[in-house]
Amino acid sequence: MRRTYFRSLILAAVLCGTAGWLPAAQSARGLFDSKALQQNRFAVLAQPVGQRNWKLLVLEQIKQRPRCWTLRSDGLVDPTLNTFNFAGICSRYLDSNGYSLRSGGEDLGSRFRLSLRQSGNNLQLQALNPRQGAPIVVGRVTIPKRDRNGFVQIRLDPAWRLERRVYKGRTLSHVYFAHPDPVNRLLARAEQGSDSGFSRLGAPTAPMAPRRNQRVASNGQPIQLEVIPYRP
Template sequence: MQRTYLALLGLTAAAAAPTAWAASVFSSQPLDQARFAVLAQPVGRSDWKLLVLEQIKPEPLCWEKRSDGLVDPSLNRFDFSGICSRYLDSNGYSLRVGNEDLASRYRLRLEQQGNSVALLAMTPSQPTELLVGRGSLRQRDRNAFVAIDLEPGWSLERRAYGSQTLSHVYFANGTPLSQLIAKANRSGADRTPATAAAPMKPLKPLPPQPGSGPIALQVIPYKP
């Protein structure tokens, strides 16, 4: 009876502080950044979807940069099982700041700002958004993605449980969260109309391609 009570007490404590529990359970391991691409996929007329691609084997290439600066998701043209891995939503990626797992508090979103696409981390309890990355938007093409470059201090890391690595990627920053929020607030206060994002210029449309359509993204389980 006493053992059952203590077990229930432990579960109650974990439920009361899920973020602290996650931070104590999960750690992270560094990754080779060159093996990953952080991309913004156009959805509809103005929305964007965040995805991360990983090159597991050297060939064939999972993505290729086009001459116009956009990224071609070439993995859609072959069976990429065991060659490429994709992280499509919050099940595949989340935020880790100052060695704290923030998956239960923060979410990542893409926002078009002028002629760029910003990757932001946000939470309902904090009005300040954190700038995680940004990509240059030269034109909008439904068959190509915008490459997102992470801001200084940010990198991709692998979630780990003890000595076991998991199929989950962190957008990680070692700086404590309070310092990142303070820095973001200072950056916002320093912005003036002259330095704010310029109004979006008309994007150069591409001619329609025969048989073009949305790119199907089949979910493939991660295999290390």
């Protein structure tokens, strides 16, 4: 009886110690799960702030009527939920408390920040990690025009989906921007597609072998030089 008791204590100590050795990514992966959502119930919007900045906003249509947002003829979106009491009809997700990144089944909210970046008339939803290189592009849109009262709807890139956070079988309100591939693969693709200075230079080429007794003129044509024999 005593031997069985001590054996149980040793086994428990080993299991506790092993749990402490688990990597943080594996712990985060096991803490939260996710489930699929109906994508047409959501709108991923960019709200103009000031002259150049943007704020990310996700709207959810819980009940069919009244509509939480409407598409305008100029391509912008009106957040019509501001015109009525939308409790129980619409949901808003305004910051990292309401949405985050998920990749390959791993919760990345503590490592990556979602941000909107504009270049010309193009607007991208990017996932940024200060310790990583190129940002991961989650969605994009061409801006029809800038109107302080009109939002721009972001279209997610292929394979990106909105999912709901689940904790121990319980569905939470938190929304994921989720991709099935692991984050390292997404980062590798982002690095390959980044427009760095080296990539603009193109692939290196071997230098041309010099030709004897020739000089290259300004038009690129070789000039034959006269060879004067040496006389001591």
